[in-house]
Amino acid sequence: MTDTAALQKCFSQAKLNGLTLRNRIIKAGTFEGKSPRGLPSADLVELHRRIGEGGTAMTNIAYCAAENNGRLHADMMYMHEYVREPLTQMIATIKTTGAAVCGQLSHAGAMSKNSEMDSWVVKGASIGPNMLGMAYGKFLCIGMTRPQIRERVQVMARAAAFMKSVGFDAIEIHFGHGYGLSQFMSPITNRRTDEYGGSVANRMRFPLEVLAAVRKAVGDDFPLLGKISMSDGVKGGTTYAESLEMARLLDEGGLDCLIASDGTSSMNPMLLFHGDSIQPGLVEHEKNPLMKVGLKMIGPKLFRHYPYRETYLIENALRMRDNFKRGAMCYIGGVSSNESIARVMTSGFDFIQLGRPLLYDPDFVKNAMADAAYVNGCTHCNQCAGLIEAPGGIRCTLR
Numbered sequence: 309m310t311d312t313a314a315l316q317k318c319f320s321q322a323k324l325n326g327l328t329l330r331n332r333i334i335k336a337g338t339f340e341g342k343s344p345r346g347l348p349s350a351d352l353v354e355l356h357r358r359i360g361e362g363g364t365a366m367t368n369i370a371y372c373a374a375e376n377n378g379r380l381h382a383d384m385m386y387m388h389e390y391v392r393e394p395l396t397q398m399i400a401t402i403k404t405t406g407a408a409v410c411g412q413l414s415h416a417g418a419m420s421k422n423s424e425m426d427s428w429v430v431k432g433a434s435i436g437p438n439m440l441g442m443a444y445g446k447f448l449c450i451g452m453t454r455p456q457i458r459e460r461v462q463v464m465a466r467a468a469a470f471m472k473s474v475g476f477d478a479i480e481i482h483f484g485h486g487y488g489l490s491q492f493m494s495p496i497t498n499r500r501t502d503e504y505g506g507s508v509a510n511r512m513r514f515p516l517e518v519l520a521a522v523r524k525a526v527g528d529d530f531p532l533l534g535k536i537s538m539s540d541g542v543k544g545g546t547t548y549a550e551s552l553e554m555a556r557l558l559d560e561g562g563l564d565c566l567i568a569s570d571g572t573s574s575m576n577p578m579l580l581f582h583g584d585s586i587q588p589g590l591v592e593h594e595k596n597p598l599m600k601v602g603l604k605m606i607g608p609k610l611f612r613h614y615p616y617r618e619t620y621l622i623e624n625a626l627r628m629r630d631n632f633k634r635g636a637m638c639y640i641g642g643v644s645s646n647e648s649i650a651r652v653m654t655s656g657f658d659f660i661q662l663g664r665p666l667l668y669d670p671d672f673v674k675n676a677m678a679d680a681a682y683v684n685g686c687t688h689c690n691q692c693a694g695l696i697e698a699p700g701g702i703r704c705t706l707r
């Protein structure tokens with residue numbers, strides 16, 4: 309029987325650094341592919357408005373890139389004056405539903421195929437290939453100099469201040485999934501020999517400098533969430549043991565809420581999803597013939613199989629709790645029923661992020677509040693994720 313006290317806890321008001329949320333369900337960042345030429349489309353607004361209408365406490369606009377060169381491609385938003393008005397309007401529209409709005413502050417770092425980039429060379433932690441840009445003639449990533457790192461810290465802080473000014477209620481800093489900040493955290497992509505490489509403390513230096521600068525930019529009373537990958541999921545990458553230390557450093561650095569995801573888009577993407585492979589969808593919608601072949605060839609090695617099970621990250625995420633003591637913990641990964649919500653709540657998490665279940669049923673919260681036996685119908689086929697680069701972007705193919 310589902311624990312009604314746990315459900316009550318989930319569906320009652322909660323505070324996140326001064327922000328009152330109507331319940332503990334937060335939308336996970338799912339880049340929707342609905343921002344052609346870097347502007348939010350009416351479809352993007354409607355997707356998040358519907359999720360707000362369905363009772364979710366806070367929705368999350370994924371992949372708000374800190375700067376033009378921080379985008380994976382040119383159809384992503386980056387935080388500059390050109391998007392101020394549409395973004396302000398979008399956030400205001402979503403807020404009419406009573407939902408708060410979070411923005412996921414991201415940087416692509418060494419991984420980009422952005423046609424509007426100001427150079428054919430991307431900048432990351434260390435020299436290496438630009439895996440995403442190869443087929444687009446952008447082969448190389450070079451390691452940032454110290455002044456370039458200092459500049460990126462300021463770029464992230466400026467973007468955060470911009471996000472606060474357009475009405476976001478909270479910011480989720482993307483420290484995970486193989487993007488810019490996690491490229492410094494991972495020993496595979498960070499082979500620096502200066503104070504930004506080597507030990508966990510050194511690899512965390514740049515992400516922690518970003519956290520401190522973002523905090524300064526938005527103020528002490530503004531909620532800052534952070535999403536990490538608990539492991540890279542490949543040999544020689546970040547381990548679960550290391551990410552415990554990373555969680556402790558982020559806690560000490562003043563992060564308000566930790567979201568412990570897993571895997572990386574570039575090295576082991578299925579670890580964060582579980583369920584059916586996203587490869588067929590990505591291959592189908594890839595426009596670049598070279599990339600299409602590449603995706604087909606590396607497919608089985610890159611897209612490993614992790615069978616879906618409910619709350620598939622809970623065991624490792626729970627271990628973070630002892631190291632992330634001051635801030636709140638938000639669970640992510642495979643919560644598709646009230647039974648799972650109760651398990652997560654009774655395990656001591658403060659919030660829950662939902663990705664696919666909200667794409668399947670934007671009324672998840674309303675429906676789960678009305679029926680203690682609620683089970684969401686998402687089959688974890690992951691076809692939505694395969695549509696990320698399809699015309700019009702993602703949707704649940706079962707709806």
Ligand SMILES: Cc1cc2nc3c(=O)[nH]c(=O)nc-3n(C[C@H](O)[C@H](O)[C@H](O)COP(=O)(O)O)c2cc1C
Pocket residue numbers: 336337338339340370371412482485535569580581640641642643661662663664665692693694696702
């Ligand atoms: C279509 C799609 C797009 C995603 N895009 C992002 C993203 O932009 N940023 C991110 O941190 N995670 C992204 N994710 C991962 C989700 O945030 C989440 O970690 C994952 O879906 C597991 O949660 P779930 O079981 O509730 O779906 C995406 C997932 C999906 C399905």
Ligand code: SF4
Pocket residue numbers: 664665667668685686687688689690691692693703704705706707
């Ligand atoms: S397409 Fe629909 S059913 Fe399949 S994973 Fe996405 S949300 Fe779930």
